[in-house]
Amino acid sequence: EPEVTQTPSHQVTQMGQEVILRCVPISNHLYFYWYRQILGQKVEFLVSFYNNEISEKSEIFDDQFSVERPDGSNFTLKIRSTKLEDSAMYFCASSVTSGESPRRTTDTQYFGPGTRLTVL
Amino acid sequence: QKEVEQNSGPLSVPEGAIASLNCTYSDRGSQSFFWYRQYSGKSPELIMSIYSNGDKEDGRFTAQLNKASQYVSLLIRDSQPSDSATYLCAVTLSSGGYNKLIFGAGTRLAVHP
Numbered sequence: 001e002p003e004v005t006q007t008p009s010h011q012v013t014q015m016g017q018e019v020i021l022r023c024v025p026i027s028n029h030l031y032f033y034w035y036r037q038i039l040g041q042k043v044e045f046l047v048s049f050y051n052n053e054i055s056e057k058s059e060i061f062d063d064q065f066s067v068e069r070p071d072g073s074n075f076t077l078k079i080r081s082t083k084l085e086d087s088a089m090y091f092c093a094s095s096v097t098s099g100e101s102p103r104r105t106t107d108t109q110y111f112g113p114g115t116r117l118t119v120l
Numbered sequence: 121q122k123e124v125e126q127n128s129g130p131l132s133v134p135e136g137a138i139a140s141l142n143c144t145y146s147d148r149g150s151q152s153f154f155w156y157r158q159y160s161g162k163s164p165e166l167i168m169s170i171y172s173n174g175d176k177e178d179g180r181f182t183a184q185l186n187k188a189s190q191y192v193s194l195l196i197r198d199s200q201p202s203d204s205a206t207y208l209c210a211v212t213l214s215s216g217g218y219n220k221l222i223f224g225a226g227t228r229l230a231v232h233p
Binding site for chain 1: 131154156162163164165166169206210219220221222223224225
């Protein structure tokens with residue numbers, strides 16, 4: 001069964017450093033997402049991406065963050081100048097579509113195993 | 121007002137019993153509803169999606185949606201110790217994009233032998 005994969009599984013970095021988290025979405029999926037989960041807290045939406053551009057982003061996703069699809073398979077999240085509060089699990093997800101018209105229902109999003117980011 | 125609310129639990133049920141998990145949401149226009157299971161330190165794993173009022177069954181799981189009451193629930197029949205996990209309810213909002221999942225804080229389920 002196809003799966004979303006993410007690397008690395010654990011990333012430790014110093015405050016102020018840049019990190020790149022990598023994801024390989026399911027091959028026939030067209031929509032890609034990043035979520036994060038701070039320890040003990042809710043899963044929070046960061047950004048959605050379609051057709052090589054951001055389709056939606058949350059308030060969390062400020063200028064410190066960027067996403068990219070550098071080739072036909074990878075989807076990356078870059079965090080510039082990491083802060084202590086960026087420590088969290090980062091989940092990549094993908095879906096075939098974003099939803100159906102006209103009801104505007106949302107297609108199922110499948111999550112990768114996550115990258116645990118620790119900022120020291 | 122929280123967008124998606126769940127009882128944090130823990131909900132403790134004996135093996136073989138029915139576990140009932142509840143979720144309420146604030147956006148009356150929400151159209152898509154999901155239940156995910158999350159084991160400690162792992163990623164959310166989809167259990168069920170539901171879009172229309174009523175019940176949807178898949179094996180031991182039944183999702184129930186009542187849009188008038190803004191309520192969605194998950195029933196787990198014949199609960200097993202392996203079902204012990206945190207169950208996350210996720211919905212989409214009617215404004216601000218319909219592909220953004222809003223998660224509740226989750227209900228921790230403990231199934232004891």
